[in-house]
Amino acid sequence: MATTGVLDSANLNGGQKLAAKYFIAAMILFGAQLLFGLLAGLQYLEPDFLFGVLDFNVNRMVHINALVVWLLYGFLGSVYWLLEDEAGHPVVGLPLGNLVFWVLTTAVAVVVLVFLLAQVGPGEMSTIWFINEGREYIEAPRWADIGIVVSVLVFFYNVAATFTKGHYTGIGGVLVMDLLALFGLYLAGMFYVTNVSIDQYWWWWVIHLWVEATWEVMVGVIMAYGLMKTLGVRRRIVETWLYIEVALMFGSGILGLGHHYFWIGTPEYWLTIGGFFSALEPIPLVAMVVHAVFDAGVNKIKNSNHPTMAWLIAHAFGNFFGAGVWGFMHTLPQINLYTHGTQWTASHGHLAFFGAYATINIAFFYLAMQKWRGNVWMEDALPGNGWKWKWALGLLSMGTVGMTMAMLVSGYEQSQIERAIEGSTWAGYFAAQAHPWFVQGMWWREAFGLMTAAGYALLVWDLLTIGRGEQRPMVDVQDKLTILSGRASATAIGST
């Protein structure tokens, strides 16, 4: 008999127990991301801080790698979370899945320790194999790459086999195809080449086709399931929307890759192709906002988990503004010539990764806590009126938006002074870096970074305590709202 109001793994199915492990590891890595981000940010203001001990390149590397890994952990966890439910079959190969979790997590810990302790190596292949691959975002050494490939193969088998033994839903089909692409793309980042243009060409296959294509579809899948769970939206509605999003996302994102091929030696036709298709990239994100907000509206925002619903809405808007608007602002080659490689990119990166990916992972953390505590009530009238989750949402969002704005100011100044006026020389670079407007931006970034960290602390506290001792059961929206949502949402996509 499952218990209510306490953490009891009997409340979870097999895949969900494994998902909980991924979620916990993700939260720890999220903390590491913020810590090393704060250290790196501080070094802009106090260059001697930790100089020669933990230099900027080390802090920055751990900052971005922790980001990538915690987001991926969140996705892996979310997939395990919904797998049994979607496929209607217990997760196949669960013991192997558990083993892989521990192998992968140990590998991540070893890689981080090597990054922190060894940091760099001699200019030989051995460094690439054992210390650092020296390619942004995918710095993990080659041995870890191979480990990652093996791990994701097991993961992929578990997912595909579970759907095959159970049944494929629309969500399941999109998920399996997307995972295949996502994992396959990683191979494009696993070789060494002297030619830097070819190096960056394939490196962007991994980076861009992850974050601007396959990851976006992945969160589309997670969103579809999340909306069904929290709002009780009908499957036909979310799956139709999912196909629309896949068409728009891949239709714009695959050739939108061209916006990374403006300045790396690649032919001039990429200026046109990249500019055109990347200008289309915000469209699926608008569709996502319409989808989420409309469904929330027709259900009168009646949902079974307020924190999850709030973070899903934050995701819809964050994805649109961070990835869509902030990306579009500097994606055309005519402006990108001046903004490429400035704080503009960092500004866009912060809002996009938070808005598109951090938010939806956090939404699922709340979904997990609700079920883990025995499907407890998580609507309004929570203890303290739910101030912890509300303030965590507010601080994390405001902190990230603040950092984004601060770096945008610095980025504008850099584009103007370093690029347009000074012509990108070393002297021009430092003239821009020393400018009061730039420095101001860096101070504000650090201040808002602290606000983000405060939001994180509150989030951890809230996740650990929400639903504790709660005796009210969750009201199943699927029972309550089927008729309403079916009628109203069907109208939304044109049914009569």
Next chain:
Amino acid sequence: MATSPWWASESFWRKTAIWVTGVSLVVLILLTFDSMRQITAGSKRVPAYSAINYRIEYKFDEKRYVQVPVRGIKEPLFGKELSEQEAEALVAKGKMTIQAKNCINCHTLLGNGAYFAPDLTKSWLDPYWGSKETREQLMVDFIKDPSNKLHNALGRRMPNLGVTDEEARGVVAFLKWMSTIDTNGFPYNFKSMQQEN
């Protein structure tokens, strides 16, 4: 149950998603074949590694309206002309070192990387190195032990990364070679060092 119009039906959008993805992918693959051909070392856009045997300039092109790298008179790196194989080996040493020392998490190469230190795309041509006579040695010395050399007024410095003499020469060769790549005018309006005699 009422049937949906075609534009709201699940199967229409499923097919659309598959077709759009497939066509985009095919176009990307075709363009990738062409791009690979155009950026292989030794092509017009990405010159052979032996380009380090020549003076490299970055000149305004009236037709394209941006600056483009131009190969000048023979001016071998470190005063020694290298064969294609020797040049490739030296540049490869530099590229490997740039990865092994994690340069990209402070600097940008071709504008990609981190923003804590200057872009390296045209660093070979940067006026910071004074004159073409002093440049090579200054660069090697700087890369080997930069921490106590003049950087800027901000106090931001490059740490000593334990780069050997051989590695530093490789890095300089790589940087010189990278400055020969046709980057469609990035960085724009770059003010190159004076290289005329």
